Amino acid sequence: MSYKSKGINAERELIHLFWKNEWTAVRVAGSGSQKYPSPDILASNNLRKLAIETKISKSSYRHFSSKEISELKEFSERFGAESWIAIKFNRKGWFFLSLEDLKETEANYSISLDIAERKGLAFSDLIETR
């Protein structure tokens, strides 16, 4: 299976998780390839709206381009949603991180498995109404 297909499968898995937990969630068409900023997933429980950028990682480390992060921020501010990063590490499952938890380097942002495990939320924590 291609890396892209694996990514889409991971997004679908997240969509199922949301619906299973009484949230609504949709995948955004053409995210990452169209001219307007857009997240991979939009989810809501009516009160909270989440704009989510998803990634899968085979190693213990994952990059995000500055453009991806700034577009996620811009979209969320304009849409009225919280910005979240969802990252799935091989054999470790999903971690949900806010943008402040990403480490900014000169050209991009990165997240390590170590930081994800220390700062990331599990799905059940993410959807707890705050």
Next chain:
Amino acid sequence: MSYKSKGINAERELIHLFWKNEWTAVRVAGSGSQKYPSPDILASNNLRKLAIETKISKSSYRHFSSKEISELKEFSERFGAESWIAIKFNRKGWFFLSLEDLKETEANYSISLDIAERKGLAFSDLIETR
């Protein structure tokens, strides 16, 4: 161009209209073909969220299945969005209708060009903050 491609083009046209007018809008992936209810388009100006089902019509008449309408309603209630129908008639452009403006028949809902012209909103009216 296939009817489906024309439909997607029409959706893209609407997306452009929203962004041009300082709104955000995304197309939903796999809308109509996936197991969860979902609209074709989600748009927001931060305050208002719109869940939109889009249709194009070559004639002066267009059907909507009861399932399409009930799923749009369900999604909107759970997501926290207004439900809207966007219908583009040949050479007449876009009309935006709320669900109450659809005529319910025994098996489905329908909208005629006549009703669209009398009850439908133009895009500029749709996005006026109420």
